[in-house]
Amino acid sequence: MEEAESYPPIDPSNFDLIVIGTGLPESIVASAASAAGKTVLHLDSNPFYGSHSASLPLNDFIPFIQSESQPQSRNLTSDDYVSTPVATRPLYSAVETNSYSSEPTENSRKFNLDLAGPRVLLCSDSMIDLILKTGINQYMEFKSVDASFISSADGGLENVPDSRSAIFKNRGLSLTEKNQLMKFFKLVQRHLGDDETEDDKISDQDLESPFVEFLTKIGLSQKLKSIILYTIVLADYDQENLEACKDVISTKSGISRLALYHSSIGRFPNANGAIIYPIYGQGELPQAFCRRAAVKGCIYVLRMPVVAILNDKDSGEYKGIKLVSGQELFSPKLIIAPSFTIPSTPNHDAQVANSDDVSLSDTKKVARGICITKHSLNTQVANCLVFFPPRSLYLEQSTSVRVLQLSSNVAVCPSGMFVTYLSAMCDDNVQGKKLLNAAINALFSVPISGNSENSGASNLSEHAEEKPCLLWSTLYIQELTTFQGGLDSISKTPMPDEHLHYTDLLDATEKIFKEIYPNEEFFPSINVSNDDEGGGSELDS
Known part of the structure; x- marks a missing residue:
């Protein structure tokens, strides 16, 4: 009582x-x-x-x-x-935490760790549209994600050439590859344009085919296909292995995702690229x-x-x-x-x-991880994305590993520290941990003391002297049951x-x-008053 x-x-x-x-x-x-x-x-x-x-x-x-x-x-x-x-x-299992320094836990209240990271917002996606429609942008502020990187063949990180200017600045692409990528982006632009002719349109047969086959058909190199599929279109599974791939992306879907990404670049004056992240x-x-x-x-x-x-x-x-x-x-x-x-x-x-x-038959899993360091993965950027396409960490890797590094300028960690999120689709806990540990070993210097699991040997060890030292990490598996x-x-x-x-x-x-509520509108449009409570936001389109 x-x-x-x-x-x-x-x-x-x-x-x-x-x-x-x-x-x-x-x-x-x-x-x-x-x-x-x-x-x-x-x-x-x-x-x-x-x-x-x-x-x-x-x-x-x-x-x-x-x-x-x-x-x-x-x-x-x-x-x-x-x-x-x-x-x-x-919803979580196989939780594994390693602490190599007391500094993160001593500053616990200064961290804001996402349970469902990594997660970002594309400036033109439907969530941003809803944020603006409902006026909740008055309660939030955002920062740009400075850059995106992809694992290179020699074990380094290369900038993702996701726009015309980025293509010209990219030092990892040959002149031929730069021209190929420019032509492909122009092809997509013509296909989606209002004044296109039938000659400019991608055929219905190609639109229904696997995107990877279309990219091969137009002559893109393996490197360019990997960039498009896993860093812009954001494919989860190995698209090259169509027989085993659990989610084959069609050309129509791939073009749509590519268009969304490109329309996100420059939408907001305070966003440097296509991607933003909420402060706190x-x-x-x-x-x-x-x-x-x-x-x-x-x-x-x-x-x-x-x-x-x-x-x-x-x-x-x-x-x-x-x-x-x-x-x-x-x-x-x-x-x-x-x-x-x-x-x-x-x-x-x-x-x-x-x-x-x-x-129960629809249960999938995603492996998630969080790492804390005192140095950035790239000295030129504070907030960035990193992508490890299938087979870039080890030959049996069948899913992409996504990484998001955030700094104190988005108020998720103390000044001088960085929080890095990792995720990968997996069939079971063992596979999930192997994927994340391989990516962690590729990106960070992991102290031997306290390191309970180092499965998934990385092919990036020659860059060890450049890696940030790991202070704290946790790995866990989350269910993805579709109800x-x-x-x-x-x-x-x-x-x-x-x-x-x-x-x-x-x-x-x-x-x-x-x-x-089948007869109700999902958020009627409103006029947001300047007198409403809340702070300013960069989301002013």
Whole structure:
């Protein structure tokens, strides 16, 4: 009873929508529903906003991903409803942390580490459009990612020639390769142009073919194909091995992604290239949407665990939720974060199907890593991307490894330090750790003391004297289950995906909103007042 009294009662008790979890998808839906005039209650058991999309201090980061989720089994009785206990399951596994210096942990509160890194925003992608449309750019600021690099054949890092000026400045390309790349970019520009003739258009047959085959057909070198496929088009899997490739990119899709990248260059006057990153970390995004939702009337309660779903005793239909305090709240619709499971019971299997069971065959994994150093990967840049295409680290490497280095100028670490995120798609924990360790050994000087795993020998050892020394690192595996099924009244949001961008996550989130409210617009356009609370932003198009 004393525990129940420690939680304040929520008033009112009836809402149009209840949302559990403040991750980015949940926060977007809550904000969109509030904008549509719905009454929304947004709950999170954590003491911070963002859930699995959060940016956390170093000492809070590891306990969060290591935490063991336990099914709630208290306060489940209800006089009027069937109470189905809500359980949570960890999305992370195989957590491995190495500390080679006390300096990072001594400055823990000065770090803002992304749970779902690496992640960036293309200046012309759909998430930026939504940020501008909703006006949440008044709550955020961004910095440019200074450069992109790709692993070279000799083990160094070469600048990605992603624009006309970058092609001319690039010292790693031969004159023939520069001309080939320029011609290819012009071909794409003509194909997408408004005044193109049939002779300028890429044929339908080529558009439906694998992009790698089209690039080969027009005579691009292996090096140029790798640059286009893995640093601009952002392919995950080895496109050269079409039989084994799990996601073959078509020419049509490749051209579309290339066009998005090029349209991102120069969109904003304060962005040097195509890519930007939010100051204080990616966790600022869900917080900004929550802030907008609160302005529209959404009620927020943190540190509030939900212990049960309430169902009608006769029909089994969803009616509401039960809090750890014992309070019962009601809504016709419920949104739950991807870490929640609702076990089915014999009395209402049809209404409370466990959507996780439906989608177990769709489980994929992404290996994620974070490294802290005192020196940049490249002395000329503070914030940069690095790409290791398939087979660039070792012959059996079948997926691309992506790396994002960030500095203190985006307020994610103390001055004089750098945070580097790594990610790679993988089939299992062993493969994932091998991929990340190979990239870490390629980029950093890893002290022997405390280094528990050095699998995946790198072919870049001759550059060891130039590498930043590793101070701290953590590796972990995140599930990428795609949830299918679900209920008419209960929807589960997507978990953080493997991509650098938010496009797929945003598409899935918008789909959830439209399924819940098919007659409502997903964020009507607004005129943002200059008097609204919030700081300035470079996102002024």
